[in-house]
Amino acid sequence: MARDIADDGVIDGLRAAATADFETARAMPPEVYTSDRFLALESEHIFSKEWYCVGRSSALPAPGDYLTCDLAGQPIMVIRDNDGNLRAQSNVCLHRMSTLLQGRGNAGRIVCPYHAWTYNLDGSLRGAPAMSRNSGFCKDSYRLPQVRCEEWLGWAFVSLNPDAQPVASRLGALEQMIAGYDMTRYSEAFFEEHVWDTNWKVLAENFMESYHLPVCHAGTIGGLSKLDEMICPPGHDAFNYHTILKDESLRIACAHPSNDRLSGDDRRMTYLIAIYPSLLITLTPGYFWYLSLLPKGPGQVHIRFGGGMSDDFKGDADAAENFRQLKALLDDVNIEDRGCTEKVFRGLSSPLAQAGHLSHLERPNYDFARYLLDRIETGQGAV
Incomplete structure (x- = not known):
């Protein structure tokens, strides 16, 4: 032992x-x-x-290309958005907190595998079924928490620290x-x-x-x-x-x-x-x-x-x-x-x-x- x-x-x-x-x-x-x-x-x-390196940014060339990692207990997705930018954000649904994406792949939108809450590539909530009877629910108030993401010489880095020195x-x-x-x-x-x-x-x-x-x-x-x-x-x-x-x-x-x-x-x-x-x-x-x-x-x-x-x-x-x-x-x-x-x-x-x-x-x-x-x-x- x-x-x-x-x-x-x-x-x-x-x-x-x-x-x-x-x-x-x-x-x-x-x-x-x-x-x-x-x-x-x-x-x-x-x-x-x-800063933690998730790999080469060229591995995610097209909108919707993504990879995932767990950093210090926080599930993260790194995804190429529709504007061509590489972004990192929480990989946890804002409803009942299931993880969203797994591994590497391409997603035109991000769909929770638990209750199908659906997010745009920039993390904003696109749709949530059967929520119309909850008077406190406002779709526009939901967006996946963003995580710092930077590219350097073709490498993609993420950090949970908002004050981390730029790569x-x-x-x-x-x-x-x-x-x-x-x-x-x-x-x-x-x-x-x-x-x-x-x-x-x-x-x-x-x-x-x-x-x-x-x-x-x-x-x-x-x-x-x-x-x-x-x-x-x-x-x-x-x-x-x-x-x-x-x-x-x-x-x-x-x-x-x-x-x-x-x-x-x-x-x-x-x-x-x-x-x-x-x-x-x-x-x-x-x-x-x-x-x-x-x-x-x-x-x-x-x-x-x-x-x-x-x-x-x-x-x-x-x-x-x-x-x-x-x-x-x-x-x-x-x-x-x-x-x-x-x-x-x-x-x-x-x-x-x-x-x-x-x-x-x-x-x-x-x-x-x-x-x-x-x-x-x-x-x-x-x-």
């Missing part, structure tokens, strides 16, 4: 990990991953306050850093949803460091990335990143011959970007893929998984084969990552688990711990 301790003990352990000098730092203690109380603090002070200003430094890649030129070719039996932070940290690549991914990408070529700089307030120079033998990870935006080593450089709290992007000159994470309890994580090729490749005769190879590679990598991260969660849930010292290649993990501590302590009013 996963161990749990009082929330102040968990925070003390996180504080010790996050405030040590990086040169002597250790990983976060097991209780940060296993504590139900700490997960409640994350929901209250992180997922209900920060573009929050990520301005990152946008400048990767300008030569032009993320708007990457097309999503697949999207999947999964649930793994591990803590969301275990999976996030697994993405943030490439120290594990030679071992965990020995059967796929491990041999294509060299530890001595990995650069792990200090992170920023809203994100961390590290870079890897990919072997030129993996052609789809390198810049297309027509790409005149990148030069030198940048033509084979991969950025591994962690946008807090839980959007993880692998960005190469040839392809991208991402994970967007939401916790489902301490021991499970819901994963939005998508990706595709740079538009630079779409005119090539072998474009379809390039994508087939990419997807097969990513599927194999995911199998390896799932095995590793589920083993980590089983191990850190054990009574004798202890956090060890971090490698210099795990600088992003250290910065992630500092981000978590800042959000939890700020939310609790710590000075």
Whole structure:
């Protein structure tokens, strides 16, 4: 059974990990991953306050295209309205409070599956059967509560926090850093949803460091990335990143011959970007893929998984084969990552688990711990 301790003990352990000098730092203690109380603090002070990425906005191109998610206990729909705008709103009927839409799809109007109250795409109530005898009912007074929704470089973000800093200003430094890649030129070719039996932070940290690549991914990408070529700089307030120079033998990870935006080593450089709290992007000159994470309890994580090729490749005769190879590679990598991260969660849930010292290649993990501590302590009013 996963161990749990009082929330102040968990925070003390996180504080010790996050405030040590990086040169002597250790990983976060097991209780940060296993504590139900700490997960409640994350929901209250992180997922209900920060921006959460639901995927690529190009996945919802037409009016009525929608997707759904549950963010910090609030069901949300993200939908393209009749004016072509992407909007987010409550996915809960204003009558008897059933959820409205499920999964992803297209809806010309939003019909409650319980009593058929019907809403327009902008959330206004369109009709409600058998309500004429209630003298207090006024159709025009009903509209689904709106949720903040912003687009950035082709990504769609939502936030329950009306005071959240705009995404573009929050990520301005990152946008400048990767300008030569032009993320708007990457097309999503697949999207999947999964649930793994591990803590969301275990999976996030697994993405943030490439120290594990030679071992965990020995059967796929491990041999294509060299530890001595990995650069792990200090992170920023809203994100961390590290870079890897990919072997030129993996052609789809390198810049297309027509790409005149990148030069030198940048033509084979991969950025591994962690946008807090839980959007993880692998960005190469040839392809991208991402994970967007939401916790489902301490021991499970819901994963939005998508990706595709740079538009630079779409005119090539072998474009379809390039994508087939990419997807097969990513599927194999995911199998390896799932095995590793589920083993980590089983191990850190054990009574004798202890956090060890971090490698210099795990600088992003250290910065992630500092981000978590800042959000939890700020939310609790710590000075």
